[in-house]
Amino acid sequence: MKLDSKIPSGPLAQKWDAHRFAMKLVNPANKRKYDVIVVGTGLAGASAAASMAELGYNVKAFCYQDSARRAHSIAAQGGINAAKNYQNDGDSIYRLFYDTIKGGDFRAREANVYRLAQVSVNIIDQCAAQGVPFAREYGGLLSNRSFGGAQVSRTFYARGQTGQQLLLGAYQALSRQISKGAVKMFPRTEMLDLVVVDGHARGIIVRNMVTGEVSAHAADAVVLATGGYGNVFYLSTNARGCNVTASWRAYKKGAAIANPCYTQIHPTCIPVSGDHQSKLTLMSESLRNDGRVWVSKKKGDKRAVRDIPEEDRDYYLERKYPSFGNLAPRDISSRAAKEVCDEGRGVGATGLGVYLDFADAIKRIGESQVRERYGNLFDMYEKITGENAYQQPMRIYPAVHYTMGGTWVDYNLMSTIPGLFVLGEANFSDHGANRLGASALMQGLADGYFVLPYTIGDYFATAKQPKVQTDNPEFKKAVNGIVDLTKKLLSIQGKRTVNSFHKELGALMWEKCGMARNEKSLQELLRQIPVLREEFWKNVKVSGEGNDLNQDLEHAGRVADFLEFGELLAMDALHRRESCGGHFRTEFQTDDGEAKRDDANFSYVAAWEYAGQGKAPILNKEPLVYEEVHMSTRSYK
């Protein structure tokens, strides 16, 4: 496989403009002749579907939720970055670009990140015009807050529900196109295969999750905006339904997956309370603007919070990273929390937690100000834990939150299969080895509103593929394959539930490939996953039938894919003999415990290519060439 990133030549700041001019256009009257399939209706999918329909393309949009409005982008809390410099504090496109590259530990593609920073300003304009109720100052202008990994205030927000409001903006734009007949929407419909004809992506196979009907859909291009793979860890902040199936089945048709080992562990989540736990809940990073993170200086300190005097408290982030303090980037904050818990200084019944304390903030600005800023988060914390965080510190612990790796795409967001485009969290391109806070919403909307609508036209104008219908043998073959897979899952009738396999896989992944990894743990993991997978296919018990609403069957298909994907993630983690961003190999660290990169040997994107059932995947490398920035050691001290 040859990886061509298609990064335009010329100076960094002019690449996107030059490329937009160089790309071929489809004239307005011809756009209606092209059919596009969009899978997923989160920020990236909904914004892409709406924008392409506005341009005149025929769009079919699919989501597994009962409504496009419920995609998991809705759960993003804190905010969205944009280089508006409204605060006059020294922000610029270049600074947002640099912060993102540095935050990603110099493992992202320079040209993509610069473009992201450029279009960030358009996103805010677009969303404000849609009626997104961003937070405002008394003068009526937009308000900003600061976020981890940045020293300027460039984060726009709508209380603690920014993702919800941005998604509803995109959902409403999509709804408008549905009402015009420009988008045909298929909710409660799950993509189960990609169809490739003559080397080009030409359609998908889906299952209607209410009737169980398996059907084929043909198009001129397919867009995946299907989110991340955090649920391979079972417990994560992702929604229960989030899965890797669309990306994984596209992988098996030739779409390489890049850097799967770059997983983000978010430092501020509510700790696990017991074995029944079905998901983890994030407490927005924005809390770290006013909350102070600490643990006792003494090991196994069982004293109540109020009995631990100030001199016995270790505000370890402020101590270790004085210039960023509690706002150190996510990977660094998470590892620091793990470190103090590993030392036996963790808090709460399980010892897996640290305090996030608002006592000083309440003294400084008063409880009502704290309530105004974070009220909904404090309420959510109380619902889950039964504790009042105005009166005692929150307990937090890191949890899997976001996955930077994903399907490899070129500068046009096209995968290694021509005609298959991948957007948002599902692709790998912009965050390198670690994503900064408030940048996921930015990337999803950048891809959907301002990148894909341009680049897909260039593909249509140059690829010039003949029309394909679903009576093509490739579609028939794919439909039969899915029908057979469903039958097979239902016929095993073993002794273990689907969920028990998912839980066991997740526990293995978290223990051996979570916040810290090493050669030994990864090799163990690579022995254990195939054993578990084999047991799954012999001993899983899937209830019900294939021809109706069957949530157990849906889950079984997703777990089957996680059981394969987890292995690829572990292989990638094993091969990358360095630490960078969210990928921390314990063998590769500095004397003071920071990630130690190896630029000489690992300054590349690892794109894994499917080689067939039972064969080791092929590693392809895209070198990361930095024309503009100097690769330095990340320091937040």
Next chain:
Amino acid sequence: MNLTLKVWRQKDGRSKGKLVDYEAKDVSEDMSFLEMLDVVNEGLIARGEDPIAFDSDCREGICGTCSMVINGKAHGGQYGTTVCQLHMRHFHDGETITIEPWRAKSFPILKDLITDRSAFDRIIQAGGFVSVNTGGAPDANSIPVPKDAADAAMDAAACIGCGACVAACKNASAMLFVSAKVSQLALLPQGQPERERRVLNMVKTMDEAGFGACTVTGSCEAVCPKNISLDFIARMNREYGKAILKNSCHAGGA
């Protein structure tokens, strides 16, 4: 704690349903209500029985997917809480809990506790948006919005579209849901150009979908997990009245 559950089981939209008894044993007070059901389902699957189908996704109270009536109350009656965030510490040992789906003609049951809420999507499609295409927006700070208006719009925009308001209403009225979107956009300068046609079209679609009339009992507000205020219904009625009057003037009387 140990509990007895009476759960609505219904194979599909065409079949008749009934309440079926289940035992939930060794329930921890730290479980969410849905995690308690997960455990019950694991037991059912292991015994070869069909698990209870229910909707949920984010499990942090924001996606609006989860939807069930517990002991006669939508989302279980805990103030400002979706059922996914309702925890078992609010129940006690030995209790019998009745669990039913949203009950409304406009939300047909698909299976067990799962209903079809696509009528809400159709209402938004009828006008719950600002008609701006991607790309043509002016600078975001070129249109100042008074903080009070932005805050009030956000209060309305917080609606998660779960449908609890419909389930709680004796008339299965969707007025709280519709008024939240109408109010959000009517409060903001961006929503002004389409203000009248929006409310007219959304209300028309709401009526066509079979939702009932509002008699202002406030049962919707009482169960709303996002505390959407009844004031928005008053605002929508005003918007609707103004739009009807203006439209009839323009048309020379209707």
